[in-house]
Amino acid sequence: MNLIPGWRLERARARRSNPAFRNAYCQLESEARAFLGEAMQPQDNPAGYYHNYFCPDHAVELAFDAGSPNAHRCPRDGRVFSGEPYDSAWRWFVNNRLSSMAYRLALMWQLDADSAYLTRCREILLAYAERYPGYPIERELPYGWGKAANHSLDEAVWLIPIARAYDLVRDTLNDRERTLIETNLLALAAEHIRGQKFHRIHNIECWHNAAMAAVGICLDDAGFQKLALEDRFGFRHQLREGVLDDGMWWEGSSSYHFYTLAALIAHVQVSENKGVGLHEDDRLRAMFRAPVSMAFPDFRLPATNDCWYFSSLLSDVCHGVPPAESFYEVAYGWYNEPVYARILERNYARRPRTAVESLLYGEALPDTDGRFVTESAVLKPSGIAILRSREAVEAQSCVLLKYGPHGGGHGHPDKLSVSIYARGNPVATDLGTPGYGVALNETWYRQTLSHNTITLDGRSQPPAEGRLVRFDTTRTGGFEVVDASVAWERDPYAGVAMRRVILWTDAYFWDVFHVAASQECRMDWVCRYQVNRQRQSGLSRRGSISLSGDGYAHVREPVEFTPAEMVSLEWGLSKGGVGAFLPEDVSTQVILGKAPLQPASETGDLLIRRRTARETTFVALVHHWDTEPAVSRVEAIGRDGAGGARGFLVQTGAETHLWVMSESASELSGIEADRTFTYPLAAQA
Structure with missing residues (x-):
């Protein structure tokens, strides 16, 4: 296998009976077993735009039903939408589920050798390989065209778990099947993404890079590997120019920070066998730390700029990527920083430790006093x-x-x-x-x-x-x-x-x-x-x-x-x-x-x-x-001519506070107060 070291799989097998990781294995097994009963198959037509799968009245995501490709219900009032753009957006969910489950099925095959998982994974990969060449290139957008998807971003996100799944089951396939998947699906999709590169510092380019790296390493294609890692706008360039000195991604959004980080993590993980140690980059390390410093008291993240309002260090950080605990399982496994263990502790106080990342990348969590300290x-x-x-x-x-x-x-x-x-x-x-x-x-x-x-x-x-x-x-x-x-x-x-x-x-x-x-x-x-x-x-x-x-x-x-x-x-x-x-x-x-x-x-x-x-x-x-x-009372004292006061008296339960906010505030000098605070605004500008 090219995309994951053998020792990680060996350790994951051993962890199946370890109480610290048993829940993660059971969750993976449960998801994979349940999916065996689903009839979901790759669609004959490409997927549409995910963001169209929303109720226009309530601005909430419609309820996805795998068995309902032409009727889509609003969870708020039950209204049903049909036709475009909803039907094609529904296919985005099909692609997303099939690719993620192909990887999980392949992983379960590696962990317990049940041929049912292998058969279903093989079925998905071959079905996509048969359809992919015939998908038309979606040209609705001015750039970033997709084939299986509406956009090359979604194409890249979909392709990474497909490549990982293939890497895990490749040795079980015959020559014809391997050639079909490698030629008609993996290489063709990576080549399409190469043609859609943005050539700029952007979250989408990080996904382009990760997808090309996954395919390049899987197929031993040095050209894809170099383009994704070393070339201009590759992995190293994105970290150097896109991650600010405080550790945040430059687009100013908590959601896009983690969305980008998910791509960078995937790139690091599929490169692990190359021995390049990409996780050691200081800017990547800082990306895990920065959101912690600005989390709110309930661990929600600021929804600044284009950002999902629900983003939180205790649940989902963004749409289309794993929840927060998955990120910090990886972070704690890589860096062993106590703050990441505390975030995981907060998450697992609410639910069992079921993230698949804990099985593959996690470490035993230390006992702590339960305190979490955040400062200005x-x-x-x-x-x-x-x-x-x-x-x-x-x-x-x-x-x-x-x-x-x-x-x-x-x-x-x-x-x-x-x-x-x-x-x-x-x-x-x-x-x-x-x-x-x-x-x-x-x-x-x-x-x-x-x-x-x-x-x-x-x-x-x-x-x-x-x-x-x-x-x-x-x-x-x-x-x-x-x-x-x-x-x-x-x-x-x-x-x-x-x-x-x-x-x-x-x-x-x-x-x-x-x-x-x-x-x-x-x-x-x-x-x-x-x-x-x-x-x-x-x-x-x-x-x-x-x-x-x-x-x-x-x-x-x-x-x-x-x-x-x-x-x-x-x-x-x-x-x-x-x-x-x-x-x-x-x-x-x-x-x-x-x-x-x-x-x-x-x-x-x-x-x-x-x-x-x-x-x-x-x-x-x-x-x-x-x-x-x-x-209980606030009194303005004096006016500065621009609608503001020179000072204020504030009555708290036990004290009177005087606030002086002007240098020319002589009328405040004789006022009695228990405490006086001074911040002359003009002098600070």
Whole structure:
């Protein structure tokens, strides 16, 4: 066998009776045995686009039924869709299941020599080999054409387990069968992928490379091997240029980070017999570590840019790749870092250790004390900063500020957006994206309004890259700070500069958002909540309002309010609550409505603070609590001429805090307070 060392299979056989790995073997056996009873076969026509297999109303994936190629049900309301694009997208699931099960069947054949697994695997491989030459090249896209699939990306993802399956059963096939599979399927598919290479640093190119490496090593084709590994835009080039110095993949998405990592892992694994030690690359190693530093208290990952909202270190990290535990079984086996064992421990506290990767690549897990420590962190190249309370992770509060690079074609117009957790609960987080075939993806999820930032004149932000002004977690002044800014040269934001400052204490934090434009415009400060509003004060209802702009059509039942000088809003959590104090002035309109969450059938509060100005500062104090609100009163002191205050008095349960946010704040010097905090904004810029 070329694609896996014999010792790994020998060890996996021995692990069948080892209690630490027995569940993984039993799960593999159960899946393979169940699949023997399925009649699924390769289709006569190529697969369509996976992202079209979504309900257009609810933005959720349709329920795949292997026996229903022409009727596809929405799991939310039961509506059935038929015809295109759903029927061809259904075939994507067939390809995906057949290729992954071919590999699992072949692996089971190697582990216990049951000929039923071999027969079914052989059947799949030969059926594809007979059909593949006749598949037309799908030319709907401007590039990246597929044959068995709609796109060369899906072609590559499908081909890797096919090659691995063949490698495991090759010695049982006769000469005619080997020639048919090698010539009509493996070599032909790899050659097709070679012709569809992107020739750039991209997640798709990593899959192209892994597929060509799998076939090249399987068939001893040195040309494919070199192209995939050493040539420009090969494996080494992708790691060197695509992985940022903080360990994140450059496209700025947790999902695409792991999607890319899955391709890189596959490339390393199929190359193991070559003795090149690809897993030793420091940038590959860093890719496992980086997501841990920015995980939320419930171990979900930020859904920044094009990203699946469900991505989590305790479940699925992306569509179309194994769940998180599979990645960290490999990571712990390669690097033996304790943090990866702790992630696995968290996963296996919820379910048995059944990942096939544990059988092949895993190691015995150490006993730990169960604690998991996460701290405030900044990933400078990615432009993500996260401030955290110093509590047990399950009860942690945090705020994440996104300020960095756009992220290419998968980037979102969301500079200086925030995601908020309180007491371990998601309060206002990035929504990521649903399937790309859903209209809401473009009209809502990829618009600035769906993010917690600022829009001008109802238009979404153009691409930009912000900069970090300051990041300080020493608490020498009694608080932590992240301070970032961005400026635009492109219309419709030409001449606009924004700056957002988070001043963090464990009981509450300040959010100070300054905007300056070259001319007067409508400025909308936006925050979208996933929790239920329970109380509000300082708002006088004016009536319904009509909204216009990018994404604004998706705001339901918007109501306008006239604010008092201090507005207070509170939302309930599973235990306790979270609240916001909003200092306002006479120029502010407050708008409350409902907007889509994830999935789109669920809605949450959308809060808009609207001012028409050339320059202004929006300020908010956000606090959270278990039993009683952490902050009972906030008072603004003085005005700086741009809608902001020079300072604030904050009344907590036992103390009065004075916050000084201006250098010219002489009127604050005589105010009595238990504690004084100082962050003069102008001096820090």
